[in-house]
Amino acid sequence: AQSVTQLGSHVSVSEGALVLLRCNYSSSVPPYLFWYVQYPNQGLQLLLKYTSAATLVKGINGFEAEFKKSETSFHLTKPSAHMSDAAEYFCAVSDQGNTGKLIFGQGTTLQVKP
Amino acid sequence: DADVTQTPRNRITKTGKRIMLECSQTKGHDRMYWYRQDPGLGLRLIYYSFDVKDINKGEISDGYSVSRQAQAKFSLSLESAIPNQTALYFCATSDFGTGYTFGSGTRLTVV
Numbered sequence: 001a002q003s004v005t006q007l008g009s010h011v012s013v014s015e016g017a018l019v020l021l022r023c024n025y026s027s028s029v030p031p032y033l034f035w036y037v038q039y040p041n042q043g044l045q046l047l048l049k050y051t052s053a054a055t056l057v058k059g060i061n062g063f064e065a066e067f068k069k070s071e072t073s074f075h076l077t078k079p080s081a082h083m084s085d086a087a088e089y090f091c092a093v094s095d096q097g098n099t100g101k102l103i104f105g106q107g108t109t110l111q112v113k114p
Numbered sequence: 115d116a117d118v119t120q121t122p123r124n125r126i127t128k129t130g131k132r133i134m135l136e137c138s139q140t141k142g143h144d145r146m147y148w149y150r151q152d153p154g155l156g157l158r159l160i161y162y163s164f165d166v167k168d169i170n171k172g173e174i175s176d177g178y179s180v181s182r183q184a185q186a187k188f189s190l191s192l193e194s195a196i197p198n199q200t201a202l203y204f205c206a207t208s209d210f211g212t213g214y215t216f217g218s219g220t221r222l223t224v225v
Contacts, residue, residue: 006156009154034214042218043204043216043217043218043219044157044204044216046213046214049213090156090157092157100208101147101159101162101172102147102157102159102206102214103159104149104156104157104158105156106154106155106156107154107155107156
């Protein structure tokens with residue numbers, strides 16, 4: 001069975017500081033991994049995805065994530081936080097690439113302080 | 115029009131009532147999903163369908179049922195709503211080429 005654990009339900013950073021949101025996964029097959037963002041009162045928007053190509057994945061809005069098989073991790077980073085990054089972020093894993101069911105982590109709320 | 119449309123957007127219903135949430139998609143995808151979102155729990159899979167004749171239970175299917183009326187339509191029913199089914203519900207579709215597309219969600223409150 002697959003699972004995802006996001007470490008830290010709330011993360012607070014200052015504007016301009018590094019953003020690091022942690023995600024660890026468990027999967028019996030090579031995983032496809034995703035990060036989604038949800039802005040207040042909106043649906044889910046795909047930030048980036050890992051599909052077994054490059055281990056460093058670049059996404060939208062300056063975010064990137066690195067797949068580390070040895071650590072079973074897929075942490076999301078952004079060098080410099082912007083106020084508009086405040087949102088909830090979800091890590092997810094799929095056992096069938098772009099088509100299998102997604103298993104989500106619990107979510108991490110990112111607060112950006114001025 | 116949105117690729118994945120959920121109706122209604124918001125609904126308040128009473129305990130014990132039957133309610134249906136509807137989802138339609140224009141992506142032409144075979145695979146469709148229903149998730150519920152609760153604070154601190156992320157999104158959890160209720161039911162999924164890989165084609166019109168294939169319906170599968172997810173991790174939290176108790177108290178819910180679904181109907182795949184056509185490739186484009188996948189409805190979620192609460193047979194007898196209870197307060198702990200108050201949540202934000204998302205429908206999604208997927209295919210290999212384009213990946214997942216989510217609807218905007220239905221906010222359901224059971225009083």
